[in-house]
Amino acid sequence: MTQAELADLIREVPWPMPSRDLRTRVLTAAQGTSRTLLWSDRIWFSRGWRSAGAAAATAAIAIGFWNSNGRRPTPVPQVAQASAESVSDVGRELGVPGELSALLVSRTLEPPATFPNGPRDRTADALEVGERR
């Protein structure tokens, strides 16, 4: 007997059908088990609502990420460039250490918005570096 013949034979087996009594039993026993559906249930178990929620969360995260990291760099104005050069020259003439001089130059070049601690704190940082020297 081949496997196909065996499979056909198994499919031909007259499996029992549910009795009428079973249908009556099921439907009778299920009476009074009904529940009321809340709107929150419909939302929680709805695929559409879940997908929409996930999409909204992803969009919010993406927008937040773009706002914080994806900002375009602002061009350095020529005035700031000239100031940085003069700061560098003055520092060299006064014998200011290279690290401190670079820090002062970077403070001159970078726009104020990108300073996480603000200009005053940056100055304090620079002075601390100088004191350590």
Added chain:
Amino acid sequence: MSGAHDNRRDRERLARLAAGSAEALAELYDGHAASLLRHAVALTRCRADAEDLVQTVFLKVATVGAELLGVRQPRHYLHRMVHTTWIDGQRRQVTGRRVAEEALFGMDDGFGAHGAAAENLIDIARALARLPEVQREAVVLHLVEGFSFREVGHLTGVSLFTAAARYRLAVKRLRQTLRPDSGDE
């Protein structure tokens, strides 16, 4: 086998049932009771126990409530419930287990024909009854109900490979039982 249309219709029925519709339960019963009973017979080997199992499953479904709204594959869901309800019942039944050695699964019709064909069917029914229940379940779900091995594995809580191995072992054993001298392949 349920198509996409039947699946969508069954999901609508489950949604109505979740809201307490008795008609939806009747429609689900009419659509799936026969298939679930075959699965249950494969597990219990006894028609009366199988009908009890199917009744329990439908009662469970009727009381599930809002979770039914999240069911994507109603047919799979119902068969999986047959399997898990059977397993739960087996765990609880430490004693007092009903003898389930009905060689013909309580098949009371369909054997009206006489001759070699009917004898073959009786032989195969007896051979099926002697299989371990997990193997018999795999055979019935795959061959009779048309589930893929992946689906059988999903329904019975095992991997695809385990489901396929159970089926292969069952077929091998059936062939040996039906033709003891034929051996493997």
